[in-house]
Amino acid sequence: MSDYILRATAANGSVRLFVADTRQTVQQAFEYHNTSPVMSAALGRALTAVAIMGSMLKSEKDLVTIQIKGDGPGGGLTVTSNSLSEVKGYVNNPIVDLPLKPNGKLDVQAALGFGTLTVIMDLGMKEPYIGNIPLVSGEIAEDITYYFAKSEQTPSAVALGVLVDRDYSIKEAGGFVIQMMPDAEDEIITALEEKLKTVEPVTTMLEKGMTPEDILNVLVGEWQPKILDKVPVNYVCNCSRERVEKALIAIGKKEIAKIIEEDGKASLHCHFCNKDYDFSKDDLERLLTL
Numbered sequence: 035m036s037d038y039i040l041r042a043t044a045a046n047g048s049v050r051l052f053v054a055d056t057r058q059t060v061q062q063a064f065e066y067h068n069t070s071p072v073m074s075a076a077l078g079r080a081l082t083a084v085a086i087m088g089s090m091l092k093s094e095k096d097l098v099t100i101q102i103k104g105d106g107p108g109g110g111l112t113v114t115s116n117s118l119s120e121v122k123g124y125v126n127n128p129i130v131d132l133p134l135k136p137n138g139k140l141d142v143q144a145a146l147g148f149g150t151l152t153v154i155m156d157l158g159m160k161e162p163y164i165g166n167i168p169l170v171s172g173e174i175a176e177d178i179t180y181y182f183a184k185s186e187q188t189p190s191a192v193a194l195g196v197l198v199d200r201d202y203s204i205k206e207a208g209g210f211v212i213q214m215m216p217d218a219e220d221e222i223i224t225a226l227e228e229k230l231k232t233v234e235p236v237t238t239m240l241e242k243g244m245t246p247e248d249i250l251n252v253l254v255g256e257w258q259p260k261i262l263d264k265v266p267v268n269y270v271c272n273c274s275r276e277r278v279e280k281a282l283i284a285i286g287k288k289e290i291a292k293i294i295e296e297d298g299k300a301s302l303h304c305h306f307c308n309k310d311y312d313f314s315k316d317d318l319e320r321l322l323t324l
């Protein structure tokens with residue numbers, strides 16, 4: 035089955051939920067970037083978070099980007115989603131090998147280190163909205179929780195998980211976001227907090243074959259969950275030779291002439307899908323005539 039986000043409410047709409055299965059999307063990211071397990075986990079968690087945030091966008095052309103910059107060996111990452119939860123992303127250093135944490139989990143915190151998390155919302159205004167927070171944990175879910183509280187004043191619970199198989203492929207990936215609307219009753223909030231302490235990690239539930247629908251029931255089954263819709267999630271890189279040509283033309287004819295003189299060719303790289311676009315001398319000279 036393909037990846038999707040289940041959007042739902044519970045407790046008469048006072049709680050909203052997003053439950054995602056993103057295994058194929060994270061697998062695609064792994065195939066593009068050849069990430070080591072800990073960086074697959076970092077990238078996969080961030081892609082899952084940004085896909086969910088993408089599904090919260092209101093207008094079709096809106097975009098959301100999460101950037102993490104840290105002083106760990108992974109350096110950081112960039113992920114982006116449109117309102118259709120078409121995502122793409124990359125990590126600064128895909129090959130980071132670190133010992134597992136004492137609990138046997140991949141040490142994403144150590145890979146990213148200390149730094150900042152930036153959320154850029156491009157909502158079609160003149161200027162994008164930019165929210166910046168210091169990394170509070172570097173495990174990403176806690177950082178996104180902090181972001182929602184600090185920048186959007188929305189109390190949230192966020193869980194993100196990636197399970198990497200022995201052959202480094204992605205065995206499971208997914209997550210959920212639960213948000214309290216202003217009319218959520220204290221009783222519900224407290225009960226939900228207690229409930230979350232007992233809930234298994236998302237990848238454990240997915241590994242048991244549970245669907246986002248099943249996970250939704252585990253989370254809020256007793257508070258009349260209502261499914262609103264299912265949003266497909268896909269890894270989509272929209273780069274093309276045409277777009278890269280446009281970018282080259284945008285640097286100016288003078289610069290292109292300089293490249294022809296100095297290197298005789300150019301190669302442009304797409305960070306999101308690792309594709310190289312090569313331009314021969316003839317290609318570049320043709321651009322000069324446009």
Ligand SMILES: [Zn+2]
Pocket residue numbers: 271272273304305306307308309
């Ligand atoms: Zn690309």
